[in-house]
Amino acid sequence: MERLFRPHMTSAPVGTVLLASARYPARLRRIADPPALLYVRGEVRPEEAAVAIVGSRRATATGRLVTERLAAGLAQYGVTVVSGLARGIDAVAHHAALEAGGRTIAVLGCGPDIVYPPEHGGLLAAITRSGCVLSEFSPGTPPLSHHFPRRNRIIAGLALGVVVVEGDARSGALSTAASALNEGREVMATPGSVLNPLTRAPHALLRQGATLVESAEEVLAAVGLPVDPAGTGDGPMAGPMEQPEGAATLVWQALGTEPTHIDQIVDDSGLPAAEVAALLIELELRGLVRGLPGKHFIRVWRAREGAR
């Protein structure tokens, strides 16, 4: 890997924070094996409410939506979202936090100046601007496989708790959860379909006693942060802002929280395929439905009024 790896480099300035420094994240300092030196791009804060969201690189559409919902919700409550900049769940968590106008921290398994995976250059830059990128590896260090378990302990160390969204039985998310457990941080997981192989990791954690979370509010409650009662409206599963009418209701009822294929919607609604196709686009343009790859559709749920 070392020979094959041709790093994508960035030239952005890299700062350092020593363990003894007042700027060093206080929660990270308390773990058993804190890094003596952190390489930092962006703004590092000694104290902040942070929750980590981690999961599989090969996330399913459902996993991505769940992640988006949690990360955006946490960001709206002013909680920092920590993750590992990997493909899949990690990237979605960073993206959603940024889009909701929140702060997010990416912890890398390579030097702070290296873009890995290479397609995340833009995401990395955005995180640097409105959050921070951390690494204990010196500039130029390639992303080697044994770096990632070390990186995971930092993710767990920075956060009040870790949410595992999706992962198979060998997922790195389990190592992050193990670190969190060792340090006495909250371990949370989102349940999913038993048919989905990527629910092995979260379900294994739930079996061992992790907290089951469905919404940002439940995450906040689990890590002991106060939930603003004014903002939650009618609970975590608040419905959409507007309800469809006419034939669209039939389509709406055929949709669920799991991605539904258009043919299934045709079957369940009893409407002709042509009409279903048209109604779905109308709902999608109104922001009530989201189209996923493979002509699957899902209802858009809002965590709170005005959230999107």
Next chain:
Amino acid sequence: MLSRVQSAALVGVDAVPVDVEVDVSFGLPAFAIAGLAATSEQDARERVRAAVKNSHRDVPARRILVNLAPADVRKEGAAFDLPIALGLLVATGQLRPGVVDGVMAVGELSLDGRVRPTPGVLAVALLARRLGVRRLLVPNANASEAAAAGLAVVPVETVLEAVEVMEGRAAPRPVPAAPRESRVRHEVDFAEIKGQAHARRALVVAAAGGHHLLLLGPPGAGKTMLARRLPTILPPLGPDEALEVTKIHSVAGLVPPGVGLLSVRPFRAPHHTTSRQALVGGGSIPRPGELSLAHHGVLFLDELPEFHRDALEVLRQPLEEGVITIARVQMSVTLPARVMLAAAMNPCPCGYFGDARRPCGCTPPQVGRYRARISGPLLDRFDLHVEVPRLPPDDVAAAPAGEDSAVLRARVLAARVIQRRRFGRRRTGVNGRMSGRALRRFCPLEPGAAQLLRAATERLALSARAYDRVLRVSRTIADLDGVDSDEGITARHVAEALQYRLP
């Protein structure tokens, strides 16, 4: 003594007249043929010599010179065997000179004097009709095909039979009747496809408007099954179309013996290892490729990204213009290529991108690279992008059987009637070929539809070309709805068309 018999050579998918002149003179015995394309074609000498001898006629030990004129037309194949043999018989006084006047002949000879079938006989017959040829001698196996051109043909089984018919000693055998089936029978039907409501509907739209379509889906989803049934819902071939299709297939030697006009729209599914020449046509004397063989039918390219990139790029222009021009040093030939293109591909290298049950193991760059194998301009040719899901076996068993091809075809035909009224004698013909001016003229949007399309352009980030595609497809959907050209396209039509955009 000199004799002259008319024959024809194939250039592209058309025949051009060729005079076969035979001169026999005293001198050192020889048998030479001038004007043939390759030296290997000189085998004709030996075939003619043996066939004549085995027909109880003589090839005298004289100086025999055969000339195929004009010399600048490149000729290949064995179709000149029969006219050479007849000319030889006349030139050597074994056949009365008058009987070959106004006669055109084609046919390959076997050594025992039988006349074997030869490709392109329909093209020759069409030429003969144009030239006002009195009698066209064709191999018996090609008789029905030649008769489709609508002129008197004389089918012959042997050289001897040809001689006897021409001398009036035998009546020409009747042309075997090849009834043109009024009802086309297909081997497959849409009724065999269970579920797939969305994909079925998309195929009806594609067939109704003659739109090119791209099927995306994991392995085993049934993309090929769907595409194979596309010809079953297209309108039946018109008489002129049938003649063209048969002519092309005849040139390629693909018309079975005893068949007159082909009545089923062609469905060509070349394998992805197919070379550029085999796909679009080629060779030093250009011959039709899969593209021309699919003329007036469906060209199906399965595993589109696996095709040679240069082979795909060559398709772009013919898809637009309906013809392909092949330029060679010797000649340039234009072949018909009016096809409906149906292509299929996996959404990503592993095939499970977007699958509900199985996570896709591909990294985003892998997916990107896979899709980038199809160039943007080619992708732009597909008006409909149809995602075909893989159904678990239990669901397939439980899925309701859909409507059959006859029902769907009726809908397509109704929409085509509206399009015929709209385009009249314009070359556009179907909505799928509208562009620029025609789009603006024939696709008026109702206010609600315009608003929806504007919103969609913004929210879904449609490119200008994607916008045009949505317009074209909405026109077809409106036609399927029975909305006439003067009435506007509604929001419902536009909304459905948006569902077939590039995912």
